[in-house]
Each structure stands twice: as C-alpha cells, then as structure tokens.
Amino acid sequence: MSADLRIDGARLLASLEELGRHGALPGGGTNRLALSDADRAARDWTVARMRALDMAVEIDAIGNVFATHAGEEDLPPVATGSHIDTVRTGGLYDGNYGVLAGLEVVATLRAAGRRTRRPIQVAFFTNEEGARFQPDMLGSLVHVGGMPLEEALAVRAVDNGALLGEELLRIGYAGSAPVGRPCVDSFVELHIEQGPVLDREGLAIGVVEGVQGICWTELTFTGRSNHAGTTPMALRQDAGMAAARVAAFAHELSQRYGGRQLATVGALTLQPNLVNVIAQSALMTVDLRNTDGAVLQQAQAELLACARRIAAEHGVLLSHRSLADFAPVAFDAALVDSVERAAHSQGLATLRMPSGAGHDAQMFARVCPTAMVFVPSRDGLSHNVREFTAPEQLVQGANVLLQVLLERADR
Amino acid sequence: MSADLRIDGARLLASLEELGRHGALPGGGTNRLALSDADRAARDWTVARMRALDMAVEIDAIGNVFATHAGEEDLPPVATGSHIDTVRTGGLYDGNYGVLAGLEVVATLRAAGRRTRRPIQVAFFTNEEGARFQPDMLGSLVHVGGMPLEEALAVRAVDNGALLGEELLRIGYAGSAPVGRPCVDSFVELHIEQGPVLDREGLAIGVVEGVQGICWTELTFTGRSNHAGTTPMALRQDAGMAAARVAAFAHELSQRYGGRQLATVGALTLQPNLVNVIAQSALMTVDLRNTDGAVLQQAQAELLACARRIAAEHGVLLSHRSLADFAPVAFDAALVDSVERAAHSQGLATLRMPSGAGHDAQMFARVCPTAMVFVPSRDGLSHNVREFTAPEQLVQGANVLLQVLLERADR
Numbered sequence: 001m002s003a004d005l006r007i008d009g010a011r012l013l014a015s016l017e018e019l020g021r022h023g024a025l026p027g028g029g030t031n032r033l034a035l036s037d038a039d040r041a042a043r044d045w046t047v048a049r050m051r052a053l054d055m056a057v058e059i060d061a062i063g064n065v066f067a068t069h070a071g072e073e074d075l076p077p078v079a080t081g082s083h084i085d086t087v088r089t090g091g092l093y094d095g096n097y098g099v100l101a102g103l104e105v106v107a108t109l110r111a112a113g114r115r116t117r118r119p120i121q122v123a124f125f126t127n128e129e130g131a132r133f134q135p136d137m138l139g140s141l142v143h144v145g146g147m148p149l150e151e152a153l154a155v156r157a158v159d160n161g162a163l164l165g166e167e168l169l170r171i172g173y174a175g176s177a178p179v180g181r182p183c184v185d186s187f188v189e190l191h192i193e194q195g196p197v198l199d200r201e202g203l204a205i206g207v208v209e210g211v212q213g214i215c216w217t218e219l220t221f222t223g224r225s226n227h228a229g230t231t232p233m234a235l236r237q238d239a240g241m242a243a244a245r246v247a248a249f250a251h252e253l254s255q256r257y258g259g260r261q262l263a264t265v266g267a268l269t270l271q272p273n274l275v276n277v278i279a280q281s282a283l284m285t286v287d288l289r290n291t292d293g294a295v296l297q298q299a300q301a302e303l304l305a306c307a308r309r310i311a312a313e314h315g316v317l318l319s320h321r322s323l324a325d326f327a328p329v330a331f332d333a334a335l336v337d338s339v340e341r342a343a344h345s346q347g348l349a350t351l352r353m354p355s356g357a358g359h360d361a362q363m364f365a366r367v368c369p370t371a372m373v374f375v376p377s378r379d380g381l382s383h384n385v386r387e388f389t390a391p392e393q394l395v396q397g398a399n400v401l402l403q404v405l406l407e408r409a410d411r
Numbered sequence: 412m413s414a415d416l417r418i419d420g421a422r423l424l425a426s427l428e429e430l431g432r433h434g435a436l437p438g439g440g441t442n443r444l445a446l447s448d449a450d451r452a453a454r455d456w457t458v459a460r461m462r463a464l465d466m467a468v469e470i471d472a473i474g475n476v477f478a479t480h481a482g483e484e485d486l487p488p489v490a491t492g493s494h495i496d497t498v499r500t501g502g503l504y505d506g507n508y509g510v511l512a513g514l515e516v517v518a519t520l521r522a523a524g525r526r527t528r529r530p531i532q533v534a535f536f537t538n539e540e541g542a543r544f545q546p547d548m549l550g551s552l553v554h555v556g557g558m559p560l561e562e563a564l565a566v567r568a569v570d571n572g573a574l575l576g577e578e579l580l581r582i583g584y585a586g587s588a589p590v591g592r593p594c595v596d597s598f599v600e601l602h603i604e605q606g607p608v609l610d611r612e613g614l615a616i617g618v619v620e621g622v623q624g625i626c627w628t629e630l631t632f633t634g635r636s637n638h639a640g641t642t643p644m645a646l647r648q649d650a651g652m653a654a655a656r657v658a659a660f661a662h663e664l665s666q667r668y669g670g671r672q673l674a675t676v677g678a679l680t681l682q683p684n685l686v687n688v689i690a691q692s693a694l695m696t697v698d699l700r701n702t703d704g705a706v707l708q709q710a711q712a713e714l715l716a717c718a719r720r721i722a723a724e725h726g727v728l729l730s731h732r733s734l735a736d737f738a739p740v741a742f743d744a745a746l747v748d749s750v751e752r753a754a755h756s757q758g759l760a761t762l763r764m765p766s767g768a769g770h771d772a773q774m775f776a777r778v779c780p781t782a783m784v785f786v787p788s789r790d791g792l793s794h795n796v797r798e799f800t801a802p803e804q805l806v807q808g809a810n811v812l813l814q815v816l817l818e819r820a821d822r
Contacts, residue, residue, distance in 0.1 A: 230608075
C-alpha cells in the first residue's frame with residue numbers, strides 16, 4: 001500500500017500559478033477562451049509538462065490531449081483530468097486544478113519510483129466551458145461518441161465566427177487519434193465545487209454522487225402594447241405580467257418540491273420596457289434542476305401547464321422552446337465509495353452531494369465507471385476572477401485523488 | 412338658442428389633415444416633439460388659422476398660445492384647447508383635435524354671425540406630451556402657476572440637452588404675456604379617449620368626470636449573482652425572483668381591489684440577464700392608478716410593504732423612489748352635466764368615465780370649473796401612428812364641444 005504517499009503541495013500550487021499566466025487578466029484571473037492564442041500557449045505549456053514526466057502524449061481529432069503514465073501491464077488506463085479553457089473572466093482553478101493535480105499525482109509516483117498495475121492517464125478536453133463554442137463539454141462529448149466529429153468541427157465561434165475545425169488547425173491541435181470509442185478503465189475528475197455548500201459547512205471534500213438533471217426553457221409571451229392609464233385591467237393583454245407570474249410560480253414550485261429542486265429565472269426582458277406602457281412581449285428563461293429525473297420532468301410539466309394557464313388568463317400568446325434538457329447522471333457507486341474512503345482515511349470531513357454544474361466526467365459516465373471529487377469554493381464564487389480555494393484545500397483534494405487513482409490502478 | 416347650429420365636418424377633417432403634414436412620418440402619423448422645427452411649423456400654421464378667424468392672439472412666456480374670439484361683453488373667456496406637440500410616433504388627433512375643433516367652433520360661430528356673451532378662447536399649450544421635456548403638461552402647469560417660469564425655462568431637452576427657454580427663443584415662441592394668474596371663466600377640453608372603452612362599448616361620447624390619480628414607483632432589488640446550478644435555493648439572494656414576485660403581487664392587488672384600480676409593471680430589467688446566472692439586480696417600475704385617492708394610497712402602501720417583505724425573504728436589498736405622485740382630479744359637476752346634456756340632446760350615447768391619461772384640463776381644474784369630452788379611439792390605440800377615430804365620431808365630438816361652449820359662454 002501507499003497510504004503514506006503524498007503529493008508535493010508547493011509544486012502543485014506553483015504549477016497552478018504558472019498555467020494561470022497564460023491569458024492572465026490585469027487585475028487577476030484569466031481569459032482563456034477555447035482555441036484562442038492564450039489556450040494554445042496554455043496547451044503547449046501543459047503538454048511540455050506532460051512530456052517532462054515521460055508521459056506518452058496523444059492528441060485526438062477534436063483536440064483533446066491524453067498523457068499516459070505507463071502501468072506494469074498493458075491494460076486500459078485509469079483516467080483523470082478536466083479542462084484548461086476558461087470563461088472570459090475565469091479564475092485559476094476551474095478545470096486547471098483537475099488537470100494539474102492529475103499531473104502532480106504522476107510526478108509524485110514518478111519521484112517515488114512507484115508504478116501502478118494499470119496505466120494512469122491525465123487528459124484535458126477541448127471547449128469545456130462553452131464560452132466560445134456551443135455546446136459546452138464539447139471535447140469530452142465527442143470523445144465518448146455523443147456528437148459526430150464532423151458536426152463538432154463545423155461549430156462556429158460565438159466571438160468571431162471561426163470554425164472550430166479551422167481553429168484547431170490554426171493552433172496546432174487537430175490531432176490524429178480517433179474519437180468515439182474510448183478504451184478506459186474508469187474516470188475520476190477533481191474539481192472545485194463552484195457552489196457555496198462545502199465552504200458554508202466547513203467541509204474539505206465533496207463526494208460527488210452524480211450530476212443533477214437540467215431543463216432550460218425559453219418562454220415568449222406576446223401580448224399587446226397599450227397605455228397603462230387608459231386600458232382597464234380586463235381589456236389588457238399584458239405579456240410582462242404573465243411572465244412575472246410564471247416566474248413567481250417557478251419560485252413557489254421550488255419551495256413546494258423542496259429538497260434538490262432548483263428554479264432560476266435568470267433572464268427576463270420586456271418590450272418596450274417603459275413605465276407607462278403595457279408590455280407587448282416578454283422573453284424569459286426558466287432553469288430547472290433536480291438530481292431526480294422523474295421529479296425534474298414533473299416540475300417541468302407543471303411549469304409549462306402553469307405558463308399555458310396564465311397566458312390564457314392574460315389573453316397573450318405563449319411559445320416555448322427547450323434550450324437544454326439533460327437527464328441526471330449517476331456516478332459509479334463503488335468508485336464514489338472509494339472517494340469517500342480515501343478522504344476519511346486522510347481525516348478529511350466529507351459531504352455526499354450532486355454536482356450542480358456540468359463536467360467532462362458526466363460524459364465518461366456513459367462509457368465507464370466514473371466519479372468526482374470536489375474541494376470548497378470560497379463563497380461559492382465561480383466563473384469569476386475572485387474564484388478562490390485555499391492552498392491547503394487544494395492539496396487535500398489532490399491527495400484524495402492520488403489515493404483513489406492508486407487504489408483503482410492497482411486493483 | 413342655437414340647437415340647430417353645427418360645425419362644418421369637412422372643414423374640421425381637412426384641417427386635421429393639414430396640421431398633420433407638419434412632422435409627417437413616411438408611413439403615416441407624425442413626429443412633432445415640443446419646440447422642434449416641426450412644432451414651430453405647426454404653431455405657425457395654427458396661429459395663421461387663428462388670425463384668419465380674426466381672433467386676438469397672445470403668446471405667453473412659456474410659449475402657450477391663446478386666441479380669443481371676442482364676446483358681447485368684456486368678461487373672462489370660456490376657454491377650450493389642448494396641445495399640438497406629439498410623441499415621436501404620434502397620430503393626427505391626440506391634442507390636435509381639441510385645438511382644431513375649438514377653432515372650428517369659432518369658425519362656425521363666425522360664419523353664422525353668432526356672438527356669445529362671454530369671449531371664447533382657444534389655446535394650445537407647450538410640451539403636453541413630455542416626450543422632449545419633463546414633466547409633461549408643462550405649459551399648462553406653468554400657466555396655472557403650478558411651476559415657476561424660471562424653473563420651466565431651465566428644463567433641458569432629453570434628446571439634445573437644449574434649454575427649453577433657448578428653444579422657445581429659437582422657434583420664436585418666447586411670448587410676452589404673463590403666466591401664473593390665468594383669468595378664465597371655465598375650461599372644456601375635447602380629446603380622443605386613448606383607451607378602448609368607448610370603442611368596445613360602441614358609445615360616441617365619454618363624459619369625463621375627472622382624472623385618476625397616479626403613483627409611479629421605481630424599485631431596485633440588489634442581490635448576488637451566482638451559479639444557477641450550484642447555489643442551493645436557501646443560499647440565494649435572487650434579485651430577479653424578488654422583483655417577479657412583487658410584480659405578481661401588483662397584479663393580485665389590482666384584482667383584489669377591483670373597480671378602477673390599475674396596476675402595470677411596464678419596465679423590468681435584470682442584470683446580468685443570463686439563463687444560468689442568478690440575477691444580481693433587478694430594476695422595475697410599478698404604475699398604480701385609481702380614481703379614489705385614498706384607495707390609491709392604500710394600494711401604494713400595500714405594494715411597498717410587500718416589496719419590503721419579499722426583499723427580506725430573498726435576502727436582497729430594496730431601494731425605491733417615487734417617479735410620479737398625482738392625486739386624482741375631480742372636474743366641475745355642473746360643467747360635466749352640461750357635457751352630458753349636450754351629447755344627449757344630439758342623440759349621442761354617453762358614458763361617464765375618468766380619464767386614464769393626464770391632460771392640460773387637469774391643470775385648469777385648479778383654477779376654474781373644468782370638464783372634458785372624449786371621443787372613441789379605435790382599439791384604444793394611442794401614441795401610435797395607427798391611432799384612429801372615425802370621421803363621424805370626430806364631427807360628433809366637435810358638435811358637443813360647440814354646444815357646451817355656447818351654453819357656457821352665453822350664460
């Protein structure tokens with residue numbers, strides 16, 4: 001056993017700082033949109049680090065990068081990793097932490113002369129954030145065969161309209177390894193929580209049991225613009241009021257369902273948006289999430305029924321379209337147990353929790369046993385240059401990853 | 412008596428078309444913002460028409476124009492009129508109709524060689540719409556002494572920042588007649604309804620009993636922007652949800668109060684307004700109106716109490732400010748009766764109703780007996796290039812005005 005093996009915390013933290021220099025923003029944080037020049041520089045730096053660890057590096061046709069630390073036997077590798085692209089105002093840890101902690105695990109094994117039975121693979125995936133190309137988690141989605149390669153290469157950048165395939169060529173990351181049939185033993189992703197729960201509770205490790213399901217719906221109410229002073233209530237077709245009532249219903253629904261039902265109306269736009277003019281139209285989004293797929297579908301059905309009823313009450317037209325619809329993902333029970341065991345063996349307090357955000361790991365859950373490890377995000381800040389996780393928490397999470405990978409790769 | 416005297420409908424309709432050419436929009440309607448070049452041209456045209464009727468024209472220091480048709484005795488005049496400025500996308504009738512119908516009454520009396528005991532005065536007032544200078548109804552407000560002249564002259568245009576006083580000089584309408592102490596027997600304003608009630612009910616004449624009270628409030632909720640997927644409901648400070656719930660309450664309040672309680676949330680803006688980000692802030696307006704001032708104050712108090720309670724529930728900050736607060740105006744009962752009698756004597760069906768919009772007449776209600784006559788607005792369309800009232804309805808309204816002015820001026 002290697003219960004006393006520990007990663008080099010200073011080396012891990014230094015590597016996070018170094019990677020963060022690529023696309024660094026003047027006031028802190030990083031802007032490293034997928035397949036930008038900054039992303040190329042960060043990829044080059046990371047690949048150099050992989051090669052310095054004598055890892056075998058492969059790049060696939062969608063630009064995902066896989067570095068393998070050979071095992072004693074030629075078996076499917078135990079994989080870890082995440083992404084190194086960021087949103088326009090990202091921090092140092094989102095994604096990067098999972099990749100660099102994986103490399104730190106390999107560096108630790110290498111320094112200790114320790115070889116596992118199965119190979120250990122550390123990967124980073126193209127365009128996880130979705131801030132430059134849609135959908136998000138595109139690289140891992142293509143990797144597991146969830147999206148045809150040709151379709152992915154033809155996606156256009158939201159900033160300058162460039163084709164993803166051309167941008168891959170431009171930055172030198174259109175690789176030759178095939179996509180669609182990954183051969184991997186299992187996948188474990190280490191990530192910051194991006195939410196406030198661990199920080200609030202003062203816990204070191206989130207044992208992630210799965211990813212909650214997501215239903216995004218765009219609702220458009222079309223009424224009639226009229227004078228707010230001269231139009232009796234009964235003769236109105238007030239699109240804004242209909243939208244506000246549906247938003248209030250979404251809140252009421254989340255309270256009534258309780259538990260892990262989330263409801264967010266993040267966007268709501270009225271036209272013409274004037275104090276004394278009844279709104280002609282209202283465009284709103286409703287983001288519903290739940291770890292239980294059946295409950296989520298029930299909530300979504302209730303929401304649409306309510307929207308139809310309220311639209312009819314106000315005499316306004318309702319149209320709606322789905323912007324996203326993902327069923328919940330359950331991670332592998334044995335691997336989840338392994339994460340929890342590793343944390344407890346290091347004396348770390350844990351919480352079993354779902355992931356509220358999407359991650360590359362959920363793509364792997366389609367093809368192999370998968371789990372995730374969370375560390376706290378101070379105040380839950382995410383996609384924010386003030387994103388922060390304390391150094392000791394970063395080191396604790398990487399040591400849990402080390403132990404899980406060892407246990408898995410040695411079996 | 413002059414029960415058989417009737418205005419010349421064709422002449423009235425032609426004058427509406429002619430005035431509508433100043434500031435005409437390509438697809439119909441007019442853009443004649445106060446003190447613009449188009450407004451100057453329309454003023455010049457109207458003053459020429461007044462002079463052609465041998466009326467004595469006076470311009471006061473805020474640019475209001477008064478044309479007097481002499482009476483048999485030198486008594487305070489019975490006044491009528493409205494405004495000839497329009498919103499950016501106005502129609503042919505809003506304001507213009509009241510002015511030109513007044514002049515048509517004088518033309519009819521003149522053609523019939525008919526002179527009344529008291530003079531009849533036809534006026535148009537500066538900046539009634541408030542589309543270029545705030546507040547609206549500015550000219551009549553200054554005229555009755557409700558706003559100091561110096562303050563009004565120092566108001567800046569919302570489009571180009573020009574001073575109102577300078578714009579008056581520029582277009583040649585900074586007159587010498589004093590403001591603040593009007594000496595007038597009474598005031599009757601003829602106007603399109605700007606609402607759907609008469610059109611819906613198939614009625615010719617609205618007998619306006621007063622102007623409803625108005626409370627405009629701007630509410631700002633400030634919460635915290637967070638990830639919609641990773642932030643539990645209990646840890647949110649969702650400014651958007653707080654605003655939506657207050658809007659829904661405003662609707663519920665209008666239904667509960669019933670009668671003439673109106674509630675409109677015309678403007679609601681979220682920041683950052685993204686599908687998966689909890690709103691950091693929400694800016695909304697609530698427009699409450701009622702003909703009963705005490706009930707309106709009660710509604711406003713309930714609204715603010717609700718906003719405070721909901722803000723506390725969501726852990727968001729609330730700030731609010733009043734954008735407008737006008738008590739209801741009651742018109743003169745005898746003059747209102749006179750309007751109703753005139754309509755009935757011409758076989759026209761009437762409805763007693765409040766005015767939902769503000770009008771110059773409400774300023775006169777402070778200083779003399781005042782009433783208004785409404786004609787239907789098709790579909791209630793107002794401040795819209797498709798604003799429309801049928802020719803026969805325009806003629807009917809002007810004949811009611813003729814009879815009311817005759818009765819009043821002959822007494």
